[in-house]
Amino acid sequence: MAQMNLLQAINSALVTAMTEDEKVMVFGEDVGHFGGVFRATSNLQQKFGKGRCFNTPLTEQGIIGFANGLASHGSVPVAEIQFSDYIFPAFDQIVNETAKWRYRSGGQFTCGTLTIRTPYGGGIAGGHYHSQSPEAFFAHIPGMKIVIPRNPKQAKGLLLASIRDDNPVLFMEPKKLYRAAVGDVPETDYELPLGKADLVKEGTDITLLAWGAQVEIIEKAAAMAEEIGVSCEVIDLQSILPWDVETICESVCKTGRLLINHEAPLTGGFASEIAATVQERCFLYLESPIARVCGLDTPYPLAHEKEYMPDHLKTFEAIKRTMDY
Template structure:
């Protein structure tokens, strides 16, 4: 058995290297170690004015800078945020706004969220950072039992709607089981929260500003592999993007592909492969918001195409794709030409050396499209 496991590890390492080399060949898109997709920059709306070249984490910094400049009550806190954070998302903010508004917290996720709830209840704006989404679970009770419930339990007399919790999430190429998890489905069951996951810098800045200013507690999940690999011309000024509204980023006629966060870029590549190899036209939808999610945009697309595939990094069992599939089955039953297909992570802890086998990459997604078009 030990010898077999050694062979598996060698094979997995070789495959990961091969995938990396293949993704880099013949492309000028931004890349980073062990990425399983190519990032294609988007063009900002001219309505948002002057732009500057920013990566994903710089757009997050810009959003928090604007939020704190426009709202004197806003405070930012979390583990290591005072020196800029492990992903550098808060660089320079302590120097600009002082230690009373940008400060480190104890190493206690439960305490970070509880403190944020208290600040929000006083009417101030709380921006709390959980260093990794993988470690948000000690704070789950505070988020579920307090943040999500406060408005309802008080009959709308009190609320902590000015709380935003930021957390880096999802695969990064070398994070293994404690630094690669996608946690969105855990919070999708918590009425009273909003859950958002952006796909790039332009979207991240506009959505984060919208979350900070929204009158509901928001969980803002940031795919960490995009922090440095995703680079775009981002509007430098103040702008917001609508929450709970999905984006159709590629139009098509044969199959609807649904994802969020990093997986949107995988699906964009998959759509191009399907057109090239199968002559299948795919429509790609970024769900953007997990809670609440845009049922209307999704059902409109599925009624047009008649076929659908949902893909996410989280394990397939009880992943949020199951809720999307169930809703599609109810709303679009007479339009469906095939069962809803899901291509997701496996029902295992997130692996390290076997990450290449775990990820729902473009080849696994292409196989999913073959199933729905040949049904």
């Protein structure tokens, strides 16, 4: 074990993958000698050469188009989009090419070896072009996976599993936690399962569900709720696509209540999909309506970031409303 922050864990995963498989290559804007804007790819070019870690032009559509071509010809590309806010010029490539090539070709060619890394979310005073959480856009695309870690141990294990998975993966990293999340991480090679939620804390009265940086928020709210006698079950979804329906429904059938917290705006957020599925499967077990504590339906506001964020206080108030229903 070694103490790492989230950035160091991601870097460790990339070193491990590139050492184990010479077909793995990393590229994106400033990822080479500079190590990327957050330094997640530091020293990779020095270790593996400019042929396997290199800078690209400032064109997200070009980065993903190039990555699709590499993946379809047997390479294992790990493409970085510098901020998830900038992924939209590549939306067509991801939606219509990355996710569909295996289906379109009847399995003759595929982009299954492609992993797209991108930081997402707020909490760093980045304003409306550096703070968005666009995971729900991509959850609508059959043919790919979406993975979001919450701590360094998860980040390394899930990233290694994503790189080696036989499907294209969008790996979204909560930038708020890059240096704030620190923990013990195995220095050895290991993987964590994709598509499986993580039971963080067991409880009996209400299920709290989140992913990425928001897991810490619901943990804080759960601690406040415990002080007034409410036992909270805390779950980290980890994978948005596919998501672990069985674990969530099993928990809700036990507690009878569900609160979903995510940083993206309320309308059309992934909490809506979860809520619809849970009410369909667990309707007779529910003791109250499913609660959603989410970002506001506004562009991400720099001056009012604290008001926008679905923090532990908003979550605690929602827990009390749900319990009192």
